[in-house]
């Protein structure tokens with residue numbers, strides 16, 4: 089058992105703290121947001137993430153998990169300090185490192201003994217060296233310390249499962265034994281361990297996210313071609329995915345990727361490449377195709393309805409993907425702004441994300457269920473593929489709509505079934 093502090097109690101930090109406690113370590117989560125810490129201390133989860141509430145409660149009860157906003161309480165006893173703070177996009181798309189730098193400085197100020205600082209935030213290549221420099225400059229006494237990059241690959245919506253069942257774990261450091269010591273924290277997990285240097289570990293994270301985003305933009309480009317040649321992208325995707333060299337995942341055509349990772353990470357990688365004198369043509373195309381998908385669904389609505397001014401559009405889903413309440417860089421936001429700008433009235437339902445979006449956007453009506461969204465609507469737009477939307481009572485839905493139009497931005501419905509049921513149906517890339 090090791091003593092671990094985790095700086096940042098957001099999606100990644102909280103999942104990391106809770107899961108490391110579940111693995112048997114003594115963990116303290118640190119966050120500058122005192123309201124968040126107060127909630128977590130009381131066992132109230134601050135985000136919606138399947139399975140997280142139970143693990144917070146059981147590990148608090150077992151005394152393996154605690155939360156504080158005081159670095160002086162968390163750092164002196166810790167052998168390992170994970171940094172899991174946000175790295176949001178800066179003004180030109182570059183990763184903004186100010187939270188990471190603040191955290192590194194605060195850790196140094198509270199250190200009393202040797203620690204291994206583990207960076208979990210997604211950061212530009214070389215950030216581990218910046219962290220080492222900041223810690224070195226801000227240490228009161230001369231205390232040896234190590235810096236290890238341990239990028240996180242969990243997905244929101246299945247964070248706990250992903251943490252506990254990783255495809256691989258990556259540890260990069262200038263000091264191999266420090267990397268191996270961090271790997272040992274995960275000793276109970278049955279997975280492949282990759283030990284490498286600091287820069288390579290940091291690059292693995294960006295390259296992985298950029299590749300997944302590329303697959304999504306690739307299939308969306310195929311969808312546009314499918315629409316022109318009368319082919320069905322869903323079946324094309326299935327046919328491609330059966331090839332073991334390709335595989336089926338991240339090949340769903342639709343409104344495109346969103347969330348707090350892919351958009352910012354692809355942008356940050358592209359901007360970083362540019363500052364190093366390389367123009368990343370492919371990454372730029374991936375980003376452009378992705379943003380265009382959000383416009384294309386609105387164009388489909390406009391085309392079917394013969395204009396958008398005065399039309400009532402109901403959105404099914406707001407979160408950037410199912411099983412999360414996260415709306416950061418969600419396609420829904422661009423879609424709503426576009427629809428409002430074109431004179432439509434927008435209402436929406438999402439099983440989890442409505443309170444989060446409501447706090448930043450009050451120009452739409454939030455409804456209690458999908459049927460309330462559909463009532464007197466001129467069209468419905470499926471934005472997020474929540475499981476419950478696949479099981480809607482289609483006859484009931486159609487009976488309350490002003491016009492039975494569905495633009496399915498996630499291809500959750502079968503085109504033929506929808507047309508047989510009397511809907512005017514448009515998917516993405518479907519004949």
Ligand SMILES: NC(=O)c1ccc[n+]([C@@H]2O[C@H](COP(=O)([O-])OP(=O)(O)OC[C@H]3O[C@@H](n4cnc5c(N)ncnc54)[C@H](O)[C@@H]3O)[C@@H](O)[C@H]2O)c1
Pocket residue numbers: 095096097098099100101118119120121124172173174175187190191194208209210211240241242243244348349
């Ligand atoms: N969200 C994901 O699915 C995911 C997956 C893999 C990697 N990542 C990466 O992990 C990092 C964290 O992402 P997130 O989604 O958890 O962010 P988040 O915004 O949900 O959480 C960050 C937390 O850090 C806290 N914080 C900021 N500065 C602090 C400081 N100096 N001391 C203590 N706490 C501080 C904030 O209050 C916030 O609670 C990012 O670099 C992200 O790219 C995210």
